[in-house]
Amino acid sequence: MSKSFAVLPCNGLDKGAGCISREIALHLIEKSDSEMICPVLYRVADARYTKIAQEKPLLVIDGCQTRCASKLASEKGLKVTAKLTVTEEAKNRGVDLGDSLRLGQNEVKLAEMVADELLLEKEPEKASESETASDSEIVYPETYDYEVYKKDKFIFRVPKEGFLFNENDSWAYISGNKARVGVTDYVQQSLSDIMFFTPPVVGSEVEQFGELGAIESGKAVFEVVSPVSGRITAVNEELSVAPELINQNPYEKGWIVEVELTDLESDKELLLEFEGYFKILKRKVDDFHV
Amino acid sequence: MSEETFMGVPRNTIDWSPIIDFNKCNYCMECVKFCPHQVFEVRENEDKKFIVKNPDNCVVFCRACGKTCGLDAITFPDKGATTKKIKETRKGMAGNE
């Protein structure tokens, strides 16, 4: 059976990319059982759409990085199953989007291609990925001992032992030649409700300070800046269904990836232990957190 | 407010901040609005409507504003080279003590 979605396009009328989001949505409802959510009507009348969004996996289509559709989904507390940004899809396919608000040949073709790909997405591959995720032999502690810094109603935890941090608010927990990696409370508090996780590719190499996927809330997109260099051996599959685990505890169930380390000794030169990071965290919170 | 050191190294010895390609930029100002670190400054009455005013305020290895740019007009220095340079500076500093 073919896939179907509850499709929420941004339908931005004053940007070409927004107009393409609508075109993609049209293709999807024509070619499958998908249903469309109108972002304009949704603002004033939610009952009907909220039901659709609960019955089918929700696909959010943003035209550009202003992410209006994502923000709407976040406001409405919807669970996002898949998402895409038209400008990125265009970039990835080498399509140049013109300035016109009317769709030309390129735009129509792009919309069709994107829609077709969404409908035939390969499920089996995902299953094999999760196998690699579960075959890691290392047992990580269920919980850690935290030092806490409070500011107003916000609580920032930092684990006291066993973790290394970079100044970009990511951590690594090392065991043997492997590390589990995630973000700190500073990131999840700054983003507030995390609604989407874009995982990196398992098996790919990452450099220290390279990108390890991204997490996203109604407020912003945060690129995870890797504290270590190595090969990605697993991603936390649970985050794709429950990205809020990062809000609950980014050091425990909200971990992000596992990496096989290639140059830890050298990486360590640019990593901080608890004391160093805690100081930096306090300063950041005092300076920026409102 | 600005971070004066990164991993113990003086910030002003580290070359890390967004590089704007003003040929691609359409001045949507998403990047300027996004960054909380006063890296950019708006210049309403000039041709270039904003500039990278305080490069040393930029958080080393942050690339966040790059993500907000739909036109791909923002790039960053090479992170491998930057990492190497920071490590060298650290070694140099340790040697001087």
Ligand code: SF4
């Ligand atoms: S990279 Fe980060 S800190 Fe630097 S200007 Fe962009 S958003 Fe600001």
Ligand code: SF4
């Ligand atoms: S986000 Fe990109 S296009 Fe918009 S002002 Fe910044 S550099 Fe220019």
